[in-house]
Structures are given as C-alpha cells and as structure tokens.
Amino acid sequence: MALPLAPTLPRLLPRTAAARRLPPLVRIALCAGLALGTLTAAPPSRAQARQQAQSQRDYDIPAGPLGSVLNQFAQGAGVELSAASALTQGKHSPGLHGRYSVQDGFLQIVQGQGLQVLRGPSGAYSLRAAPPSSLNRADVSTLAPVTVKAQRENPYGPVSGLVARRSATATKTDTPILEAPQTISVITRGQVEMQGAQTVNQALGYTSGVLPAFGGTDSRYDVVMARGGLFVRQYLDGIVLPFSAYSVAVPQFDPYMLERIEVLQGPSSGLFGQTSPGGILNMVSRRPQADPRHELWLQGGNLDAGKLALDSTGPLDADEKLLYRITGLVKSSDGVADHSNEKRTLIAPSFTWRPSADTSLTLLSHYQRDRVIPQYQGLPASGTLRYNPNGTLPRTRFAGEPSYERMDREQYAVGYAFEHRLDDIWSVRQNLRYTSVDIDARGTPGYALAADGRSLSRVATQGLGKGSILGIDTQAQAPFATGALNHTLIMGLDYVKQRDDYRFASAPAPSIDLYDPVYNVAIPDLIPRLSTLQTMRQTGLYMQDQARAGGWVFTAGGRFDRSEAETTDRMNQTGTPRRDEAFTGRLGVNYVFDTGIAPYASYSTSFEPVGGTDYAGKPFEPMKGKQVEVGVKYQPEGSETLLTLSAFQLTQENMLTPDNTPGRASFNTQAGEVKSRGINIEARAELRDGTDIIGAYAYTRSEITKANPSAAGLSLEGLPLPRVPRHMASLWINHEFGAAFLNGLSVGAGVRYIGANYADSPATIRLPGNTLWDAGVHYDLGRAGTQLSGYKLSLTASNLTDRNYVNYCLNELQCFYGQGRTVLLGLRKQW
Structure with missing residues (x-):
C-alpha cells in the first residue's frame, strides 16, 4: 500500500496579456493573492523545485509510526512521496521538531531505520531500503522517475492546518x-x-x-x-x-x-x-484514523474554568481493517453573571470496519450531559444600554433566582456512515443517525420595570422538552462520460422522522431590586400553560449532476419533498395536521483556471413549512427563498491559500404579516417579503514564513419589502431585519517563530468588528458597533528537549481588553451583556 502523498507544487497564472484581460472580479482575487505573497510569475522550473527542496521550514511532528511521520512531513513540505507499507511496518519515529530542508527532514526521520528517500528528476520522492554504505546525507539523491499517486484530502477527515481544499x-x-x-x-x-x-x-x-x-x-x-x-x-x-x-x-x-x-x-x-x-x-x-494518535489535555483559566479532555484513535488489528476512536471530556466554568456556572460531561466512541478496499462502515455515537445555571440574564435597557438615574447595572448582576434557575440537558446520538463500491462506476452510501435531547429549562425573566427604575417584576417559567429525530440519507453515485463531458451523478432518497414533546408552565414570581438584590425567595407553584406534541415526517428524492469539460464545471440539481406534520394541543384537545410539497433546486457554473482562480455563478431555492392557519382556516404555504450569487475563488494548486469573494441577492417570500382586513386583527396572512443583498470576502492563508492569516469582511443590507400594518397601524415595511449589522470584519494573524531561542513559539492576535444594528423588529433599540480583541500563544515544549516531545503549552484569551458592552436585546426589558475577558491556560500531551 502506498503512503498518502502531499500536494504537488503550485502552478500559477503568469502575468501575461491574457491574464490582464480577465474579468474585473477575477483580477481583484489576483490582487488579493499578490497582497498575501502567494502569486508567482510562472510554474516552477526544475531549478526552482530544487531550490524549494533546499529551503527550510519549521516542523512540529509528534512521535509515532514511521509511516505516519513521513506522511505528515511530506504534507507539510508540499512534496510527493510514495512507499510500500512493508518498508515502514512496525517501525517508530521520534518525530521531527525544528527547522529543516526537505532533504534534511527526510534524512532525520529515516536515520537509523535502514531506509533512504530518493528524489526523481520530476521532484517526486520515493522511500527505498538503503544499502549499508549509503546511510548518509547522500540518501536523498537523484533517481529514475517513479510513479506516484497524488494526495487528496478526505472531506470527512482532518485538515492539516487552516485551509481546506x-x-x-x-x-x-x-x-x-x-x-x-x-x-x-x-x-x-x-x-x-x-x-x-x-x-x-x-x-x-x-x-x-x-x-x-x-x-x-x-x-x-x-x-x-x-x-x-x-x-x-x-x-x-x-x-x-x-x-x-x-x-x-x-x-x-x-x-x-x-x-x-x-x-x-x-x-x-x-x-x-x-x-x-x-x-x-x-x-x-471526529472519525477513527489508521495512524495511531493520542492526546490528553488539561486546561484551566479565569472564572474557575477547568477541563480534562481525551482523544485516542488507531487500528485494532494489524491489517488496519478495524479502527477505533474515543473522544471525551469533563469541564466546568463559572459564568460572567454572579451565581452562574456550566458543567459538561461528554463521551464519543466511534469504530470503523473496512473489510475490503470497496467497503467501509463507521459507527458514530456520543453521550453528553450538561448542568447549567445560565449566565443568560436579561436586564432592562435602562441601566445597561441607556441611562438610568440609579446608575449602570454591572454585567455580573444576576436578575433571576439562583436557587431555581437551571438548564439540565441530556443528549445522545447513535448512527453510522456506510459506503460500498459496487463496480468501477457505481458506489452507494447510507448515513443514518438517531438523536435524542431531553431538557429541563427553568428561568425567572422580567416582564415589567417599576417607575423607580430598579424594581423588576418577574415570572417563573419551566419548559420541559423531549425531542428526537431519525434521519436516513441513501445515495448512489456514478462517474461517467458523455462526449466531452465528464459527469459525477448522485441520486438520493432521504427520510426524516421527528418527535417533539413540549410542556410549559409559569406563575408570577417575587420582584427583585436590581440595585440591591435579595435571593433565595420562594417560587410559587407553576400553572401549566402549554402542552404540545408535534410529529413530522419528511421524504425527499433528489438528483444532482456535476458535469466537467476542460475548466468548466456545471452543477445542476433538483429535489422533490413531501412533508407531513401534526401538532396536538393536549390542553385544548385539538390537533392541527398539515402537508406540504415542494420542488427546489440549484443551478451553478464554475470555470477553474489552471492558476487556481475560479469565477462562478449560481441560482438556488429553498422552502420551509410554516405552522398555523389564516382567517379562513387554510394552512399557510411554506416560506420560499431564492438566491442569485456570483463570485470568484482563488486556491492555487499546492499552496495553503483560499480566497473567496461573493455577492448575493436573496429573497424570502410567504412570510407572515398581519391581516389588515377589518375584523381579522388577530390573524396573519402570507403577504410578507424580505430581501437581503450583500458582499462576502474571506481569506485564509498559511504563508511559507510561518505566518497564518484569517480575514473576513461582510457588507449586508436587509429590508422588509412587503408587510401589512398591524391593528395599531404600524408596519415594518422598509425596515431592516433585527440583528443585521451593515458591516462586519475580522482579522487573525498568527506567526510561528523559527529563531533558535524562539523555536517552537507561535503568537497570534485577532480583532473582530460587529457594526451597529437594531435589536428589535420595529427598529427602536439600536445596538452600537463593537470591536473585540483576541489572542493566543502556543509553545511546543518538545523543541526545548526530546524528553518533552509531544508536550504543548497554550494560552488563549477572548475579549482581551475586557470590553464591557451590550451585544443583544430581546426587548426593552431583556438586554444581555457580551462575554467578558476569558483566559485559558492548557497543557497537552500528544503521542
């Protein structure tokens, strides 16, 4: 079996007249690539390939099986490597830590193993058994061309670094x-x-x-x-x-x-x-992997935060037909608000059975239990977002009753991912999972603020929810050709069955003085207000064809759905059945240049059922969405860079709006419509000098384009949707140092900006824009000495400046402070 191989070296667009004739949107992506220093003038020559092989990079590869270490090094170096598994079977490597060229890195990894790595004229590498006289630096030498296979990232598996392909x-x-x-x-x-x-x-x-x-x-x-x-x-x-x-x-x-x-x-x-x-x-x-890897992670921080996590994966047999993974953690932390805390226990075992190269079955499961006294405490806008003569309420203020409030959640899921290749063309897949959630949520939110600006009237509530969902998605896939077109056809049938049992009760609770709170008050018996049972079944049949010809990629897909739901009101002994059918689809076209530039355009639709009926008792039609999107992506082959620039216009129809017909004040009709337009820019890059960049910007305009006035004569038409900032931006830069005294140290800093927006539908509560800073410092202790190999220290902080701000409001009485500064120190051992 050949080792997985790393991507080939980049082949980028030369700066020619043809390049200058590209569309403006494409040239924008080119300029962004230049700004990141990733665009080269021409495909690398053999001399350039040799120069790259001699250039040095920093590596931090933990000890493990020799085949796994070689594979990680080849991926990190951006070279191709082939090897017979018999050469690495049973052999262990201490890993690789430090700054190495490709030649020196391979030499260090195979030292003392009786092996040599040889480079062919094409730049590809091959692992061979070494004759006794050749165990020296000449192990990396020129050889006749070898046949290799290209590395291809698994879309369900890990990504090395920050940039997925x-x-x-x-x-x-x-x-x-x-x-x-x-x-x-x-x-x-x-x-x-x-x-x-x-x-x-x-x-x-x-x-x-x-x-x-x-x-x-x-x-x-x-x-x-x-x-x-x-x-x-x-x-x-x-x-x-x-x-x-x-x-x-x-x-x-x-x-x-x-x-x-x-x-x-x-x-x-x-x-x-x-x-x-x-x-x-x-x-x-996370899924089982053939390369054995294990991790223990101990973490602590402010707010009495603590976490112990475990992750272990590898084969259960010598033939690597049975693989396992077990991931778990226990953690707890106090919240920013007084009396609040969070506790979690998680275990997620999974197993993979690969009886042959054509068949794979992965069992996936998890169990999680949460115990929370929520820090989600609503405070009046007066005293948080606005002036209050009594002063500003601190973000630590707990407005509820700590002896009563809590959220207990128990969730689990079991399922599998099955795949089988029937022949050279057809393969089938089936994904199945059953998920169950059981929640007991109790709170004491405020519903009125007295004239003194400090006494908050409260109501005690309890919501009991039991939800489960079974999902099955069965697919058949076939690659084939028709003339100049190469197709990837997928046909699928999926089925969803959901059951949701919800009970809600409430009663008036004692009020609280927000500026001098007294806790441990008695909560009266609650009165049942709501008891519903909703069942839903959805069956969908879909088909999609991806047709390729040269650089063109045409994507066309359609789906027909039938959804049946019934909501039973157990308190009023009534039931409301509904049935919806819809056809949706997507059309898209991309053109992928050899340089990694890919302009595209698409049109897609959606549907979402709506509960309830109009004045005549007619069930509402599903809400429908449609979008036109154009953009360009840039990801040169062999590089660790991905740039995306897109523009979209989206319309959502059949939204509920008040029925303004006389005598129908409490009813709705489906005349509502919302439009959103915007531009998204996202950049991810891992530069060769050890610098990582994640940048994003979004410009969004949303508008309620159709709405009827309410009984009071108020209409939302022309207003934006709540919580839609016009501008959002973020930038994260991380650098790993290579100097001897800083070797193994990486330092990162990030900034996030969320522009001003309105918190409520009538656009009366305006939230100002906010800028938040984050940071992270990581150090590989193995660089300081081999006895510490696999140990890593990390120190991360969010909202580094501890900015005090209101980041969300439900209404005038329920505004919420943003998270304060959170600092976490962690120690990990990987082997």
Missing part, C-alpha cells in the same frame, strides 16, 4: 471547494485550537457574514444567522438535527468532538430538503 457539504460528493457554486466556509480543528474556541458560536467568530443569533451570550445553545439575519439549519455529519418552533429540545455540540465546522450560505433545499434560506451549518464528527 475539499468539502462534501456543498454537493454531498467529494468536491474541491473551487468547484462549489456557493459560498462555503470550513473551520478546521487547527483554527479552533489556535483561537481557543469553547463553543461552535465562538469558532465561527472569524467567518464572513455569520453571526450568533443571540449575540453569543446564551452559551446553552449555538444558534447561527447568515445572509442578512436568516437562521441557519444545523446538521451533524450531513443529517439534520432536532428543530422545532414549539420546544427547547435543541442539542449543542462541543467543538472538541468535531473535526470540521462547515457553513454553506444561501438556500440549500435542493439537496437537504426543508431549510431556511440562510443556509446550513454542518458539523463533522
């Missing part, structure tokens, strides 16, 4: 990001660890056009918006997660159990069925 989220096939006709962002494990993100929301903080729906303050959930304030539907490994307008039974996933976090922006129902036009958030689980 492939994804399966945008097309449900293994597709280069350059060929996806929509904006897609991939947040890798490397980025999560570099920035110290503790939630998925935090991990998305440097993603263009993406914003936490509740300002990121509510750490109990990860709810995301994109494309102008539109919610994004969440998936795990391509299977939809529990969702409901009636319940709190929503899961949350710790970033430690995830390999990638991918956001596909814009309508995506053509592949995924009923979704919001904002797009989808697909989280990819």
Whole structure:
C-alpha cells in the first residue's frame, strides 16, 4: 500500500496579456493573492523545485509510526512521496521538531531505520531500503522517475492546518471547494485550537457574514444567522438535527468532538430538503484514523474554568481493517453573571470496519450531559444600554433566582456512515443517525420595570422538552462520460422522522431590586400553560449532476419533498395536521483556471413549512427563498491559500404579516417579503514564513419589502431585519517563530468588528458597533528537549481588553451583556 502523498507544487497564472484581460472580479482575487505573497510569475522550473527542496521550514511532528511521520512531513513540505507499507511496518519515529530542508527532514526521520528517500528528476520522492554504505546525507539523491499517486484530502477527515481544499457539504460528493457554486466556509480543528474556541458560536467568530443569533451570550445553545439575519439549519455529519418552533429540545455540540465546522450560505433545499434560506451549518464528527494518535489535555483559566479532555484513535488489528476512536471530556466554568456556572460531561466512541478496499462502515455515537445555571440574564435597557438615574447595572448582576434557575440537558446520538463500491462506476452510501435531547429549562425573566427604575417584576417559567429525530440519507453515485463531458451523478432518497414533546408552565414570581438584590425567595407553584406534541415526517428524492469539460464545471440539481406534520394541543384537545410539497433546486457554473482562480455563478431555492392557519382556516404555504450569487475563488494548486469573494441577492417570500382586513386583527396572512443583498470576502492563508492569516469582511443590507400594518397601524415595511449589522470584519494573524531561542513559539492576535444594528423588529433599540480583541500563544515544549516531545503549552484569551458592552436585546426589558475577558491556560500531551 502506498503512503498518502502531499500536494504537488503550485502552478500559477503568469502575468501575461491574457491574464490582464480577465474579468474585473477575477483580477481583484489576483490582487488579493499578490497582497498575501502567494502569486508567482510562472510554474516552477526544475531549478526552482530544487531550490524549494533546499529551503527550510519549521516542523512540529509528534512521535509515532514511521509511516505516519513521513506522511505528515511530506504534507507539510508540499512534496510527493510514495512507499510500500512493508518498508515502514512496525517501525517508530521520534518525530521531527525544528527547522529543516526537505532533504534534511527526510534524512532525520529515516536515520537509523535502514531506509533512504530518493528524489526523481520530476521532484517526486520515493522511500527505498538503503544499502549499508549509503546511510548518509547522500540518501536523498537523484533517481529514475517513479510513479506516484497524488494526495487528496478526505472531506470527512482532518485538515492539516487552516485551509481546506475539499468539502462534501456543498454537493454531498467529494468536491474541491473551487468547484462549489456557493459560498462555503470550513473551520478546521487547527483554527479552533489556535483561537481557543469553547463553543461552535465562538469558532465561527472569524467567518464572513455569520453571526450568533443571540449575540453569543446564551452559551446553552449555538444558534447561527447568515445572509442578512436568516437562521441557519444545523446538521451533524450531513443529517439534520432536532428543530422545532414549539420546544427547547435543541442539542449543542462541543467543538472538541468535531473535526470540521462547515457553513454553506444561501438556500440549500435542493439537496437537504426543508431549510431556511440562510443556509446550513454542518458539523463533522471526529472519525477513527489508521495512524495511531493520542492526546490528553488539561486546561484551566479565569472564572474557575477547568477541563480534562481525551482523544485516542488507531487500528485494532494489524491489517488496519478495524479502527477505533474515543473522544471525551469533563469541564466546568463559572459564568460572567454572579451565581452562574456550566458543567459538561461528554463521551464519543466511534469504530470503523473496512473489510475490503470497496467497503467501509463507521459507527458514530456520543453521550453528553450538561448542568447549567445560565449566565443568560436579561436586564432592562435602562441601566445597561441607556441611562438610568440609579446608575449602570454591572454585567455580573444576576436578575433571576439562583436557587431555581437551571438548564439540565441530556443528549445522545447513535448512527453510522456506510459506503460500498459496487463496480468501477457505481458506489452507494447510507448515513443514518438517531438523536435524542431531553431538557429541563427553568428561568425567572422580567416582564415589567417599576417607575423607580430598579424594581423588576418577574415570572417563573419551566419548559420541559423531549425531542428526537431519525434521519436516513441513501445515495448512489456514478462517474461517467458523455462526449466531452465528464459527469459525477448522485441520486438520493432521504427520510426524516421527528418527535417533539413540549410542556410549559409559569406563575408570577417575587420582584427583585436590581440595585440591591435579595435571593433565595420562594417560587410559587407553576400553572401549566402549554402542552404540545408535534410529529413530522419528511421524504425527499433528489438528483444532482456535476458535469466537467476542460475548466468548466456545471452543477445542476433538483429535489422533490413531501412533508407531513401534526401538532396536538393536549390542553385544548385539538390537533392541527398539515402537508406540504415542494420542488427546489440549484443551478451553478464554475470555470477553474489552471492558476487556481475560479469565477462562478449560481441560482438556488429553498422552502420551509410554516405552522398555523389564516382567517379562513387554510394552512399557510411554506416560506420560499431564492438566491442569485456570483463570485470568484482563488486556491492555487499546492499552496495553503483560499480566497473567496461573493455577492448575493436573496429573497424570502410567504412570510407572515398581519391581516389588515377589518375584523381579522388577530390573524396573519402570507403577504410578507424580505430581501437581503450583500458582499462576502474571506481569506485564509498559511504563508511559507510561518505566518497564518484569517480575514473576513461582510457588507449586508436587509429590508422588509412587503408587510401589512398591524391593528395599531404600524408596519415594518422598509425596515431592516433585527440583528443585521451593515458591516462586519475580522482579522487573525498568527506567526510561528523559527529563531533558535524562539523555536517552537507561535503568537497570534485577532480583532473582530460587529457594526451597529437594531435589536428589535420595529427598529427602536439600536445596538452600537463593537470591536473585540483576541489572542493566543502556543509553545511546543518538545523543541526545548526530546524528553518533552509531544508536550504543548497554550494560552488563549477572548475579549482581551475586557470590553464591557451590550451585544443583544430581546426587548426593552431583556438586554444581555457580551462575554467578558476569558483566559485559558492548557497543557497537552500528544503521542
């Protein structure tokens, strides 16, 4: 078996007259590439290839099996390597730490192993058994040409560094990001660890056009918006997660159990069925790997934060047909608000069985338990966002009742990913998962502020939610050719069954003096207010063809869905059935130049069922979304750079708006419409001098273009959607030092800007813009001595300047402070 190989050296666009005749949007991407120092004048010659082989880079490869270490080095060096597995079987390497050229790096890794690495005239490398007399620096020499295979990133597996090249989220096939006709962002494990993100929301903080729906303050959930304030539907490994307008039974996933976090922006129902036009958030689980790797991670920080995490993977047999992975953690932390805290226990075992090269079955599971006294404490705008004669309320103020408030969540999931190649053309896949969430959420929010500006009337609430969802997605894929076109055809049938049981109760609670709070008050018995059971079934049949001819890539897909749902009101003994059908799709075209520049355009649609009926008792039609997007991507072959520039216009129709017909004041009609327009720019680059850059900018305009006035004569028409900043920008720069006394040290800093926006639909609560700073310092202790090989220190901080700001409001009585400074110190051992 050949070792996986690293990408070939870049082949970039020469500066010719033809290049100057490219469209303006393409030239913009070229200029951005020049600014990052990644654009070269011509394909490298053999002399340049030799020069690259002699140039030095910093490496930090932990000890492990020899084959794994060689593979990681080849990927990091950007060269191709082939080897028979028999040469590396049973051999161990201490890893590689320090600054090396390609020749010296290979020599160091194979030293004492009885092996040599030989470079052919083409620049490709080959591992061979070394004769006794050749175990010296001449081990890397010129050899006759060898046949090698190209390294290809697995879209379900790890990414080395910050820049992904492939994804399966945008097309449900293994597709280069350059060929996806929509904006897609991939947040890798490397980025999560570099920035110290503790939630998925935090991990998305440097993603263009993406914003936490509740300002990121509510750490109990990860709810995301994109494309102008539109919610994004969440998936795990391509299977939809529990969702409901009636319940709190929503899961949350710790970033430690995830390999990638991918956001596909814009309508995506053509592949995924009923979704919001904002797009989808697909989280990819860590999966078993053939290369044995293990990790222990101890972390602590301010707010009494502590975490112990474990990750271990590798083969269970000599033939590597059985692989395992187990990931788990325990962690706890206090919140910014007094009395608040969070505790989590997680275990995620998975197994892969590969009986042959044509068949693979991976079992995926996890169990998670959360115990939270929420720091999500709503305070009046008077005293936080606005002046209050009693003074400013501190962000540590707990407005609820600590002896009563809590959120207990228990969630688990079991499923599998199966793949089998039937012949040289057809292969089949099936992904299945059952997810269950059980939540007990209790709170005491305020509903009225007295004239003195300090006494807050409260109501005690309890929501009990039990949700489950079964998702099955079966696919058949075939590559074939028709004349000059090479096709990748995928046909699929998926099925979703969801059950959501929700009970809600409330009662008036004692008021609180926000400026002199007294706690441990008695909470009265609650009165049941709501008891609903919602069941939903969705069946979808879809087809997509990706046709390629030269640099052209044409993507065309369509899907038909049938959705059936019934909501039972157990208190009133009524049931509301509904049935929806919809056809959605996507058309896209890309042209991928040899230089890695890929302009594209696409049109896509979505649908999302709406509960309730109009005045005549007619069920509402699904909301529909449609989007036109144009853009250009730039990712030169062999480089670690990805630039994306896109512009979009999105329309959402059939939105609910008040029925202004006389006598129908309490009813709605579907005359509402929203439009969003914007530009997204995102850049990710790992430069050869050890500098990493993540940059993003988003300009967004949203507008309610159709809306009826309410009974009071107020209309939202012409206003923006809530929580849609006109401007958002972020920049993260990290540098790894190579000097002897700093070898192994990397330092990063980031800045995030969220522009001013309105918190409420009538646009009466204006949130000012905010700028936040983050930082991270990492040190590889193995660089200081081999006895510390595999040990790494990390120090990360978010909101470094401890800025005090309000980042979200529900209404005049419920505004929420942003997260204060969070500092975490970690020690990891990897082997």
